[in-house]
Amino acid sequence: MVESEDSLLLVDSVTLWLSYHLMQRRPTESILAELQEALDVALELRRSVILVGDEVGGGLVPPTAEGRAFCDLSGCANQLMARCATNVELVVAGLPLALKGS
Helix, strand or coil, X not given: CCCCCCCEEEEECHHHHHHHHHHCCXXXXXXXXXXXXXXXXXXXXXXXXXXXXXXXXXXXXXCCHHHHHHHHHHHHHHHHHHHHCCCEEEEECCEEEEEECC
């Protein structure tokens, strides 16, 4: 594979990565610290990076402690990613809504 500044890195889905680590009973702080490390590496790359994460906090509050922990973790992760991003888009029904950047 030839890598260049024009190549694109797509990470889909950060949400599944989060759920895997949460199900492994890893502490939330540890998961978020690892995500921040990955974001720091992504910022150093000389290429476009697209991170896909689901918005899970817009619906009903989960009835279980695990479900609420997952929603909280996802929200924190989305905030971390948004802070590091140049552009942030919320896509609903295939329609993008720019939240940050152009």
